[in-house]
Amino acid sequence: MEPGTARFEAFSDGVFAIAATLLVLEFSAAPGSDLGTELLQLWPSYLAYATSFLTIGIIWMNHNHTVSLLGRTDRTMLFINILLLLTIAFLPFPTKLVAQNLKGDGEQAAALAYAATFVLMAALHLIWWGYARKDRRLIANGTSESALRAVDRAYLPGVLMYGTVFVVAFFSPLAAVIITFAIAAFYLPSAALFDR
Amino acid sequence: MEPGTARFEAFSDGVFAIAATLLVLEFSAAPGSDLGTELLQLWPSYLAYATSFLTIGIIWMNHNHTVSLLGRTDRTMLFINILLLLTIAFLPFPTKLVAQNLKGDGEQAAALAYAATFVLMAALHLIWWGYARKDRRLIANGTSESALRAVDRAYLPGVLMYGTVFVVAFFSPLAAVIITFAIAAFYLPSAALFDR
Amino acid sequence: MEPGTARFEAFSDGVFAIAATLLVLEFSAAPGSDLGTELLQLWPSYLAYATSFLTIGIIWMNHNHTVSLLGRTDRTMLFINILLLLTIAFLPFPTKLVAQNLKGDGEQAAALAYAATFVLMAALHLIWWGYARKDRRLIANGTSESALRAVDRAYLPGVLMYGTVFVVAFFSPLAAVIITFAIAAFYLPSAALFDR
Amino acid sequence: MEPGTARFEAFSDGVFAIAATLLVLEFSAAPGSDLGTELLQLWPSYLAYATSFLTIGIIWMNHNHTVSLLGRTDRTMLFINILLLLTIAFLPFPTKLVAQNLKGDGEQAAALAYAATFVLMAALHLIWWGYARKDRRLIANGTSESALRAVDRAYLPGVLMYGTVFVVAFFSPLAAVIITFAIAAFYLPSAALFDR
Numbered sequence: 001m002e003p004g005t006a007r008f009e010a011f012s013d014g015v016f017a018i019a020a021t022l023l024v025l026e027f028s029a030a031p032g033s034d035l036g037t038e039l040l041q042l043w044p045s046y047l048a049y050a051t052s053f054l055t056i057g058i059i060w061m062n063h064n065h066t067v068s069l070l071g072r073t074d075r076t077m078l079f080i081n082i083l084l085l086l087t088i089a090f091l092p093f094p095t096k097l098v099a100q101n102l103k104g105d106g107e108q109a110a111a112l113a114y115a116a117t118f119v120l121m122a123a124l125h126l127i128w129w130g131y132a133r134k135d136r137r138l139i140a141n142g143t144s145e146s147a148l149r150a151v152d153r154a155y156l157p158g159v160l161m162y163g164t165v166f167v168v169a170f171f172s173p174l175a176a177v178i179i180t181f182a183i184a185a186f187y188l189p190s191a192a193l194f195d196r
Numbered sequence: 197m198e199p200g201t202a203r204f205e206a207f208s209d210g211v212f213a214i215a216a217t218l219l220v221l222e223f224s225a226a227p228g229s230d231l232g233t234e235l236l237q238l239w240p241s242y243l244a245y246a247t248s249f250l251t252i253g254i255i256w257m258n259h260n261h262t263v264s265l266l267g268r269t270d271r272t273m274l275f276i277n278i279l280l281l282l283t284i285a286f287l288p289f290p291t292k293l294v295a296q297n298l299k300g301d302g303e304q305a306a307a308l309a310y311a312a313t314f315v316l317m318a319a320l321h322l323i324w325w326g327y328a329r330k331d332r333r334l335i336a337n338g339t340s341e342s343a344l345r346a347v348d349r350a351y352l353p354g355v356l357m358y359g360t361v362f363v364v365a366f367f368s369p370l371a372a373v374i375i376t377f378a379i380a381a382f383y384l385p386s387a388a389l390f391d392r
Numbered sequence: 393m394e395p396g397t398a399r400f401e402a403f404s405d406g407v408f409a410i411a412a413t414l415l416v417l418e419f420s421a422a423p424g425s426d427l428g429t430e431l432l433q434l435w436p437s438y439l440a441y442a443t444s445f446l447t448i449g450i451i452w453m454n455h456n457h458t459v460s461l462l463g464r465t466d467r468t469m470l471f472i473n474i475l476l477l478l479t480i481a482f483l484p485f486p487t488k489l490v491a492q493n494l495k496g497d498g499e500q501a502a503a504l505a506y507a508a509t510f511v512l513m514a515a516l517h518l519i520w521w522g523y524a525r526k527d528r529r530l531i532a533n534g535t536s537e538s539a540l541r542a543v544d545r546a547y548l549p550g551v552l553m554y555g556t557v558f559v560v561a562f563f564s565p566l567a568a569v570i571i572t573f574a575i576a577a578f579y580l581p582s583a584a585l586f587d588r
Numbered sequence: 589m590e591p592g593t594a595r596f597e598a599f600s601d602g603v604f605a606i607a608a609t610l611l612v613l614e615f616s617a618a619p620g621s622d623l624g625t626e627l628l629q630l631w632p633s634y635l636a637y638a639t640s641f642l643t644i645g646i647i648w649m650n651h652n653h654t655v656s657l658l659g660r661t662d663r664t665m666l667f668i669n670i671l672l673l674l675t676i677a678f679l680p681f682p683t684k685l686v687a688q689n690l691k692g693d694g695e696q697a698a699a700l701a702y703a704a705t706f707v708l709m710a711a712l713h714l715i716w717w718g719y720a721r722k723d724r725r726l727i728a729n730g731t732s733e734s735a736l737r738a739v740d741r742a743y744l745p746g747v748l749m750y751g752t753v754f755v756v757a758f759f760s761p762l763a764a765v766i767i768t769f770a771i772a773a774f775y776l777p778s779a780a781l782f783d784r
Contacts, residue, residue, distance in 0.1 A: 205399065205402075206402070209399060209402045209403055209406060210406060212403065212406075213403050213406030213407050213410060214406070214410055216407060216477070216481060217406075217407050217410040217411055217414060217481045218410075218414075219481070220411075220414065220481055220482055220483075220484050220485050221414070221417070221484075223485040223488075225489060227492045227493050227496055227497070227498050228496070228497050228498050229497035229498060230498070231489070231493060231497070231498030231501035231502060232498070232500070232501035232504075235489075235501055235505055245478075245482070246478065249474075249477075249478045249481065250474065250478070253474035253477070253478075254471075254474070256403060257467075257470055257474075260399050385467060385471050
């Protein structure tokens with residue numbers, strides 16, 4: 001069976017869009033006269049929300065781009081893609097942990113869980129790409145070798161970068177989240193992937 | 197890289213539809229014999245729900261219309277679009293704040309947060325449009341100048357209108373929400389955008 | 393402006409699918425040794441879930457069918473459609489009210505809110521159809537008059553049926569919910585709409 | 589009326605993607621210094637999440653494949669499909685029950701509810717397929733008999749397997765969940781469906 005990529009994209013787009021939009025459910029504030037102060041103190045929630053939303057958005061962009069290089073999918077690829085989506089769809093939970101615990105007693109555990117999720121996501125994305133790219137297994141005939149190498153350059157550092165964030169989380173949970181934000185805001189959109 | 201606009205639309209449509217549908221989660225009512233009275237006292241929730249749902253719906257219409265004028269997207273445009281979607285997807289939270297605090301102690305803070313979200317959204321939408329329109333950067337060849345000017349006339353007042361709502365929220369939170377509703381119900385659907 | 397119906401369908405499909413899937417969030421059960429008993433006592437939740445899910449599913453079928461008869465949309469039609477979707481997206485709240493209050497003190501208020509939502513939905517669906525059908529305003533050229541009359545026969549009784557459910561809810565909330573279920577399970581799928 | 593399968597697929601894809609993504613809402617952890625320990629003790633939640641997500645993902649793959657064998661749909665098929673989606677969309681609730689009760693007092697009831705949902709889902713999927721396949725009622729002309737028999741071989745054991753899981757849940761709730769996971773991870777992706 002060699003299905004095309006149309007509904008593969010539809011299901012993936014759906015999970016990306018829903019996971020990003022569910023992030024907002026992390027926010028809560030008790031009604032009352034102190035609401036203004038409380039909203040200002042929610043800054044860890046805003047930081048975690050922006051970081052996760054941007055990351056999901058940009059991984060969706062990258063996913064899109066690489067799917068456009070494929071000419072077909074197979075059963076194994078669909079399975080790896082489901083595993084990748086499983087980690088994307090999980091992201092609202094560690095995002096909520098960071099939102100609720102940053103600058104609190106549980107901040108280290110929260111930042112570690114957050115970073116670990118990104119490590120897993122980056123690793124699965126690399127496996128996803130490696131499977132499709134090996135001997136041009138699922139690559140469309142018209143895709144150039146230089147386009148493949150551009151993706152290699154963009155995907156390989158992912159696991160390493162998020163692994164570093166994981167180590168940083170042991171020393172400074174806040175720094176770990178800020179670096180994750182910076183990766184989404186500065187590194188990912190300018191990744192080698194698009195520099196062709 | 198100059199990707200087309202197909203999956204750009206799919207992801208955007210997804211976030212708009214999900215954000216609008218998640219608004220319903222703001223509602224809650226304790227079971228019991230006073231349920232009827234409680235449902236009537238939920239009027240701030242109904243007002244906030246209708247205001248946010250209509251606004252999202254009409255911004256989706258406008259987004260649709262302007263995307264149809266584009267001939268291509270680029271990396272920067274995708275990034276700005278993700279920022280715009282980030283504010284759309286955030287809307288369920290300030291909507292809930294208004295629903296829970298209107299006519300309560302926290303009503304000013306809630307209305308300010310609500311209006312600030314709309315200001316940010318309108319500003320990002322203006323940047324989104326300005327980027328695409330500058331020197332017809334991403335505009336399709338077949339799009340007329342008058343169609344572009346119609347969008348200009350519709351998008352420029354947005355920041356100003358929601359900025360006014362923000363100021364009104366200092367004096368009367370309820371009036372601020374009602375004006376936001378009126379903008380969605382009367383101004384936006386009849387905007388210059390469509391008057392051609 | 394006479395946009396086509398493609399993204400109109402995409403946004404509508406999204407709201408229908410999300411509203412139906414959010415219904416599951418009404419369910420909750422406290423952990424513990426009495427879980428088995430508690431799950432059996434949740435029967436009002438199962439009834440409300442099945443009723444709302446089936447109704448949304450079948451209204452989606454009907455919406456699909458009638459959109460396929462259209463040749464174009466206009467601004468007013470998009471606005472009416474947003475109002476219709478606003479009531480569809482609201483359904484998870486009255487569904488939760490029924491689930492939590494049936495056979496409790498608040499059951500009458502819950503059933504009235506539930507029925508009122510369906511009355512509003514049926515009325516908006518009728519307005520939606522009436523606007524498109526008047527003088528064949530938005531109807532595709534190839535659509536036969538008999539196809540239009542079949543939709544008339546299916547949509548006209550909707551408001552009346554749900555209005556009757558509203559009246560029944562004053563006397564027996566449970567009966568009102570069961571009749572709503574029966575409409576979704578027996579009447580709607582066999583509606584005149586499809587009997588051609 | 590013999591509608592095509594396009595929006596049938598769109599609505600189904602939406603419900604599958606949303607149900608899978610809502611699973612994450614089962615997770616919760618109280619903020620505090622014990623967060624690390626608490627996150628480790630959440631293993632039943634991780635197991636239930638992975639099991640349900642994988643199962644939904646693979647049932648979506650199978651659903652996709654079988655829809656691709658169809659040439660048309662009819663009203664009855666749409667109705668059966670809505671019932672199937674009703675059970676898919678319900679899955680987040682029993683998943684949450686398992687997550688909260690495994691290794692607790694309510695674990696047997698939770699595992700039974702979980703298994704019963706899968707039995708119902710498999711039975712409806714079999715009815716769905718049986719209806720389409722009977723006398724090639726909805727099968728596309730180009731679909732071979734061997735492709736149909738491959739689906740038969742894959743779908744028939746479903747009810748039996750999940751029925752066995754239901755029986756196992758009486759004796760060992762944990763074993764029942766692990767077998768469900770194993771079915772999703774090992775049996776379903778390698779099912780006869782694709783072995784052609």
